[in-house]
Amino acid sequence: MGVKNFDVIFIRWPVQSDLRSRCQQDGVPRLLVVEGCAQPPISDDPVEDWVRPPVSTDDLQARVRALQHRFNRRRAPTIDATGTLTFGQHTISISSTQTELMRLLIDRFGKVVYRIEFMERFADRTPKLNRNSLDLHIMRLRRRLLPIGLLIRTVWGRGYMLDCMEPQLSF
Numbered sequence: 001m002g003v004k005n006f007d008v009i010f011i012r013w014p015v016q017s018d019l020r021s022r023c024q025q026d027g028v029p030r031l032l033v034v035e036g037c038a039q040p041p042i043s044d045d046p047v048e049d050w051v052r053p054p055v056s057t058d059d060l061q062a063r064v065r066a067l068q069h070r071f072n073r074r075r076a077p078t079i080d081a082t083g084t085l086t087f088g089q090h091t092i093s094i095s096s097t098q099t100e101l102m103r104l105l106i107d108r109f110g111k112v113v114y115r116i117e118f119m120e121r122f123a124d125r126t127p128k129l130n131r132n133s134l135d136l137h138i139m140r141l142r143r144r145l146l147p148i149g150l151l152i153r154t155v156w157g158r159g160y161m162l163d164c165m166e167p168q169l170s171f
Contacts, residue, residue: 007028008029008031008071009030010021010031011023011031011040013033013035013041013050014035015035020048026046027047028069029047032048032049032051033050034050034052041055046070047071047074073164075088077102077109079094079102079104079106083099084103086146087149087164088149091148092144092148094141098137098140098141100121100136101126101138102162109162110140110161110162113161115134118159118160138152150162150164
């Protein structure tokens with residue numbers, strides 16, 4: 001079963017240990033709220049953490065953000081042959097040129113794709129991709145990706161990197 005909800009789940013520990021087990025199986029990010037004098041479980045799962053109440057709002061937000069970020073880093077976007085880009089629950093359609101650019105970025109999700117690599121990918125096309133047209137395509141892609149939680153970072157003097165946005169929390 002795939003993850004349907006990408007929010008961090010709060011689980012009372014040890015009372016809701018069965019819910020924790022289900023979330024572990026499904027890969028759901030979770031924050032255990034350790035009650036009373038209970039011992040927190042030992043876990044090496046990067047999408048699980050724990051707090052003991054009372055906890056400040058700032059600390060709670062930091063833990064949730066860290067879990068969400070680790071969760072997002074574990075999942076990469078996908079793109080099919082028709083130019084349908086999927087990330088989490090979101091799907092968008094992009095142009096054929098944008099699809100080729102995204103394939104490079106997805107293959108190296110979270111890592112730099114150098115400008116020269118983009119140029120080489122489009123070397124046999126007419127018109128050829130130059131620095132200005134690459135920048136224009138990237139600008140348009142950035143606008144398309146924002147609503148689905150992805151962003152393209154500029155790595156100055158080198159190229160671009162596809163990454164996921166930090167989650168916005170409201171308590």
